[in-house]
Amino acid sequence: MRRRTAEEVNFKKPAITVCGINGSPQKTGLCSRLLKRVLDGSQEYGAQARLIHLIDHEDTLFRLSHIKTPPKTIRTLLDQIRADADCLVLATPVHWFGMSTLMKCFIDHLSYLEYDKPGSNRFELEGKVVSFVATADEDGGLKTVLDMVGPLSHMGAIIPPYATYFHNRQMAKKSEDEWMNDPEFVGRVTVQVAESIKDISDWGRSRTRPRR
Numbered sequence: 001m002r003r004r005t006a007e008e009v010n011f012k013k014p015a016i017t018v019c020g021i022n023g024s025p026q027k028t029g030l031c032s033r034l035l036k037r038v039l040d041g042s043q044e045y046g047a048q049a050r051l052i053h054l055i056d057h058e059d060t061l062f063r064l065s066h067i068k069t070p071p072k073t074i075r076t077l078l079d080q081i082r083a084d085a086d087c088l089v090l091a092t093p094v095h096w097f098g099m100s101t102l103m104k105c106f107i108d109h110l111s112y113l114e115y116d117k118p119g120s121n122r123f124e125l126e127g128k129v130v131s132f133v134a135t136a137d138e139d140g141g142l143k144t145v146l147d148m149v150g151p152l153s154h155m156g157a158i159i160p161p162y163a164t165y166f167h168n169r170q171m172a173k174k175s176e177d178e179w180m181n182d183p184e185f186v187g188r189v190t191v192q193v194a195e196s197i198k199d200i201s202d203w204g205r206s207r208t209r210p211r212r
């Protein structure tokens with residue numbers, strides 16, 4: 001039987017679930033191809049993977065005027081991520097030494113996961129495992145993955161070891177192959193971390209920080 005592609009999957013518990021977010025305007029470009037390899041690695045490790053192309057939400061993603069109540073399709077997407085995804089993989093091409101506008105808008109919309117509950121003092125991404133991919137032709141890969149790490153770490157996400165992967169198209173294949181783990185490894189280590197923390201539901205924030 002043909003294995004379903006990541007675009008066709010609906011999550012079933014109890015496997016670890018990984019949601020790949022493609023921030024490239026291209027659905028079949030370099031960024032998406034490397035993201036799929038990360039998801040393949042996670043599936044080889046027993047996870048279920050789903051792939052979301054942000055370009056499919058282009059019309060609504062850029063509507064940021066009511067950040068506490070995103071447009072309905074974005075809200076649905078964020079609700080699914082909150083309920084179903086143990087892990088996220090955020091992937092973006094480098095656009096002018098930073099993440100794509102699609103990815104920036106997506107990260108801005110993640111604010112909904114804090115504002116959604118009256119009186120809540122935490123993001124609902126707390127404890128989710130998040131890995132990162134950036135692709136570039138020449139320069140900006142490291143800066144771009146770190147630009148994504150900052151807000152996600154602030155939101156309580158857990159970043160696995162070696163999970164800030166970036167790929168420079170102009171780098172010689174020999175050095176590209178030898179200096180960083182492959183994308184499949186990023187998928188595997190993401191699931192490994194999620195497996196190891198799945199029984200932790202309280203990260204202690206309520207005990208260490210006063211409610212706002």
Ligand SMILES: Cc1cc2nc3c(=O)[nH]c(=O)nc-3n(C[C@H](O)[C@H](O)[C@H](O)COP(=O)(O)O)c2cc1C
Binds near residue numbers: 030098
């Ligand atoms: C608007 C724009 C800006 C870009 N800026 C950079 C850049 O600052 N540094 C770089 O190395 N590549 C840059 N690129 C090249 C892309 O990063 C590269 O082609 C992309 O990662 C390929 O992924 P994709 O096929 O999924 O789009 C830029 C491309 C576009 C369209």
